[in-house]
Amino acid sequence: MSQIDWHDETPVPGLPPTLEWVGGLDGHLRLIDQTLLPSELKLLDCHCAEDVWRAIRTLQVRGAPAIGVAAAYGVCLATRQARNADPDSFLRLLKTSAEHFLTARPTAVNLAWAVRRVCAAAERALARGSSAAWEAMLSEAHRVAQEDRRVCQQIGEAGADLVPEGGGVLTHCNAGALATAGSGTALSVLYAAKKRGRRFHVYVDETRPLLQGARLTAFELHAAGIPVTVICDSAAASLMRAGKIAMVIVGADRIAANGDTANKIGTYSLAVAAACHRIPFYVAAPLSSFDLMLKDGDAIPIEYRPGQELACSCGRQVVPAQVECLNPAFDVTPAALITGIICERGLAKPVTEQNIKQICSPAPCTGLDAS
Amino acid sequence: MSQIDWHDETPVPGLPPTLEWVGGLDGHLRLIDQTLLPSELKLLDCHCAEDVWRAIRTLQVRGAPAIGVAAAYGVCLATRQARNADPDSFLRLLKTSAEHFLTARPTAVNLAWAVRRVCAAAERALARGSSAAWEAMLSEAHRVAQEDRRVCQQIGEAGADLVPEGGGVLTHCNAGALATAGSGTALSVLYAAKKRGRRFHVYVDETRPLLQGARLTAFELHAAGIPVTVICDSAAASLMRAGKIAMVIVGADRIAANGDTANKIGTYSLAVAAACHRIPFYVAAPLSSFDLMLKDGDAIPIEYRPGQELACSCGRQVVPAQVECLNPAFDVTPAALITGIICERGLAKPVTEQNIKQICSPAPCTGLDAS
Numbered sequence: 001m002s003q004i005d006w007h008d009e010t011p012v013p014g015l016p017p018t019l020e021w022v023g024g025l026d027g028h029l030r031l032i033d034q035t036l037l038p039s040e041l042k043l044l045d046c047h048c049a050e051d052v053w054r055a056i057r058t059l060q061v062r063g064a065p066a067i068g069v070a071a072a073y074g075v076c077l078a079t080r081q082a083r084n085a086d087p088d089s090f091l092r093l094l095k096t097s098a099e100h101f102l103t104a105r106p107t108a109v110n111l112a113w114a115v116r117r118v119c120a121a122a123e124r125a126l127a128r129g130s131s132a133a134w135e136a137m138l139s140e141a142h143r144v145a146q147e148d149r150r151v152c153q154q155i156g157e158a159g160a161d162l163v164p165e166g167g168g169v170l171t172h173c174n175a176g177a178l179a180t181a182g183s184g185t186a187l188s189v190l191y192a193a194k195k196r197g198r199r200f201h202v203y204v205d206e207t208r209p210l211l212q213g214a215r216l217t218a219f220e221l222h223a224a225g226i227p228v229t230v231i232c233d234s235a236a237a238s239l240m241r242a243g244k245i246a247m248v249i250v251g252a253d254r255i256a257a258n259g260d261t262a263n264k265i266g267t268y269s270l271a272v273a274a275a276c277h278r279i280p281f282y283v284a285a286p287l288s289s290f291d292l293m294l295k296d297g298d299a300i301p302i303e304y305r306p307g308q309e310l311a312c313s314c315g316r317q318v319v320p321a322q323v324e325c326l327n328p329a330f331d332v333t334p335a336a337l338i339t340g341i342i343c344e345r346g347l348a349k350p351v352t353e354q355n356i357k358q359i360c361s362p363a364p365c366t367g368l369d370a371s
Numbered sequence: 372m373s374q375i376d377w378h379d380e381t382p383v384p385g386l387p388p389t390l391e392w393v394g395g396l397d398g399h400l401r402l403i404d405q406t407l408l409p410s411e412l413k414l415l416d417c418h419c420a421e422d423v424w425r426a427i428r429t430l431q432v433r434g435a436p437a438i439g440v441a442a443a444y445g446v447c448l449a450t451r452q453a454r455n456a457d458p459d460s461f462l463r464l465l466k467t468s469a470e471h472f473l474t475a476r477p478t479a480v481n482l483a484w485a486v487r488r489v490c491a492a493a494e495r496a497l498a499r500g501s502s503a504a505w506e507a508m509l510s511e512a513h514r515v516a517q518e519d520r521r522v523c524q525q526i527g528e529a530g531a532d533l534v535p536e537g538g539g540v541l542t543h544c545n546a547g548a549l550a551t552a553g554s555g556t557a558l559s560v561l562y563a564a565k566k567r568g569r570r571f572h573v574y575v576d577e578t579r580p581l582l583q584g585a586r587l588t589a590f591e592l593h594a595a596g597i598p599v600t601v602i603c604d605s606a607a608a609s610l611m612r613a614g615k616i617a618m619v620i621v622g623a624d625r626i627a628a629n630g631d632t633a634n635k636i637g638t639y640s641l642a643v644a645a646a647c648h649r650i651p652f653y654v655a656a657p658l659s660s661f662d663l664m665l666k667d668g669d670a671i672p673i674e675y676r677p678g679q680e681l682a683c684s685c686g687r688q689v690v691p692a693q694v695e696c697l698n699p700a701f702d703v704t705p706a707a708l709i710t711g712i713i714c715e716r717g718l719a720k721p722v723t724e725q726n727i728k729q730i731c732s733p734a735p736c737t738g739l740d741a742s
Contacts, residue, residue, distance in 0.1 A: 038691040206681060208579060208603040211689050218694045230681055230696045232579040233605040234637025238702035266605025268612065272647050273640060310577060310601055314685035318582050320409040323589045325601045331609035
């Protein structure tokens with residue numbers, strides 16, 4: 001399967017693919033280094049697995065669907081050297097590499113989902129030898145990327161009419177093209193609404209500590225011609241009180257069976273405020289972000305990142321030395337605060353275990369059932 | 372009246388006065404340049420009114436009570452040159468200078484209150500000539516500062532027993548020694564609780580965009596030996612959900628007659644989350660922060676600061692050029708979300724117009740009724 005032709009229909013003119021496989025069997029993964037945006041648009045070429053692992057860990061590539069795609073390619077890079085080894089050796093390396101990638105970031109379930117898919121593809125083909133297994137893996141990684149692109153479009157279509165004409169829309173962090181191999185999740189909904197002629201103004205939380213809202217979402221939306229204003233995370237509730245917000249829409253890193261949703265730290269705070277002001281609060285995510293093995297949000301592992309991300313702001317030490325910083329990267333929003341979850345199959349609303357079970361049936365491709 | 376002897380009983384060992392008048396009639400205002408903390412503890416000597424005005428505007432000195440004291444001294448500096456002029460000329464300069472200081476920052480009512488006090492003192496003494504009027508002004512400015520110090524201690528005493536033994540306390544921005552001429556408002560309560568042997572852990576929001584929580588509150592509390600952890604503003608609600616917070620306490624910039632309270636942007640968001648989690652939410656403020664002329668919070672003027680404070684983080688442009696940033700410095704928390712207001716006369720609880728009227732009677736010194 002060939003690499004993604006991302007350029008057509010992109011909602012963000014001038015933006016290269018967030019990540020893409022460049023070349024054939026001897027190719028590599030190229031991605032936008034998102035830590036440098038918006039001041040610098042630089043592509044990072046990852047020729048080995050460690051490059052990809054580090055890019056995920058340091059958020060050079062981020063966003064649940066995008067790190068799934070990146071990890072899928074990362075496992076391909078990790079095992080390419082064993083293409084000519086015997087199947088047992090290949091399999092051993094495959095398992096070690098897959099496990100290593102699972103340690104890069106714990107919360108987004110898409111990473112594990114994508115890694116499982118490429119592993120399953122390799123195992124199915126292993127009877128035909130290591131080389132065939134590896135090629136099957138790479139094909140599966142391409143498929144993961146290509147499906148993500150299609151799924152993003154479907155999410156956009158499914159949610160577009162929820163965007164209120166003339167209203168203010170609040171979003172948090174970045175759930176856009178930069179978070180996926182396609183047009184995004186939450187932002188895909190906004191891109192689709194714009195395409196349908198809907199007019200609205202987006203307020204985006206800057207999203208401390210790493211400012212994905214200020215740096216990435218503002219960049220994307222502005223480039224796409226959607227009016228956008230950046231606010232401090234802490235200003236969102238008072239904007240709601242002032243009647244400026246008609247809808248909140250965010251992405252997700254993992255959704256439990258009952259609809260409890262892990263997403264960027266601060267999402268829960270928005271959901272509480274939205275409920276208090278009776279503002280609809282939507283989550284937009286692909287089925288690959290659902291983890292039906294987990295009963296509820298309490299079981300979702302939350303990544304704690306170094307306190308230094310708070311203590312040192314753009315190179316300046318802003319917290320006194322010896323003072324501790326607590327830096328959870330995600331929080332969990334209980335299903336009861338979520339108006340609806342938009343996925344590629346439509347809208348789960350209200351967010352109940354039953355509705356989630358229904359929208360997830362049949363189960364999305366896991367690699368175990370693929371041809 | 373002599374300058375404040377701040378050093379004894381300070382809860383923050385090693386910290387020089389947040390602001391103090393240095394010298395006699397030919398003296399000047401010295402203050403800690405808070406924009407440089409915590410990395411640099413530098414004193415700024417303000418020899419003319421413009422120095423003080425700029426220090427207030429740029430937040431080199433901040434915190435409602437502290438900017439009141441600073442502005443009182445600022446008006447003294449502005450009019451010192453007219454000491455030998457005729458009373459009419461002196462009065463004209465006084466009025467112009469006072470009006471100019473009112474433009475420095477609009478939300479904290481303490482600024483106008485302190486400026487009114489020194490103006491009234493001058494007007495009362497003006498019959499004895501410009502020089503006597505000016506000296507009366509300086510004495511009144513000293514009195515404003517000295518009273519602030521006493522009031523801070525009284526607020527601490529009034530609130531100390533509200534601090535839950537063994538609990539987590541959340542605060543926002545800086546309502547400490549650095550925000551007053553004394554030991555603070557919200558933090559004075561914590562200092563007094565510590566003195567009574569109460570043990571507790573403070574979580575402080577970093578407080579975007581200018582990071583007063585990360586830079587100033589963490590600095591103060593750590594120096595005072597109170598365990599403190601810095602979090603992102605957006606993490607507060609999820610900490611509440613996790614049961615880590617037993618009390619929220621913040622300062623105030625202006626309190627309307629019905630108890631609606633303007634304070635640093637993000638306070639409203641915390642109050643909403645605290646109510647949702649049934650966590651007591653206290654405001655600590657001197658009577659000089661009450662503005663009974665305003666019926667409710669809708670009438671409180673909210674300062675909007677340059678978007679560049681968000682767009683440029685510690686020298687790095689983090690928001691794309693051409694994207695607007697909305698930067699309200701304050702928000703209003705409705706009285707219904709406030710468990711109680713702690714002031715130098717005790718606790719107004721519940722926060723009703725009646726209780727506020729009662730605690731404000733007789734009216735605190737306005738300068739109009741002083742000897």
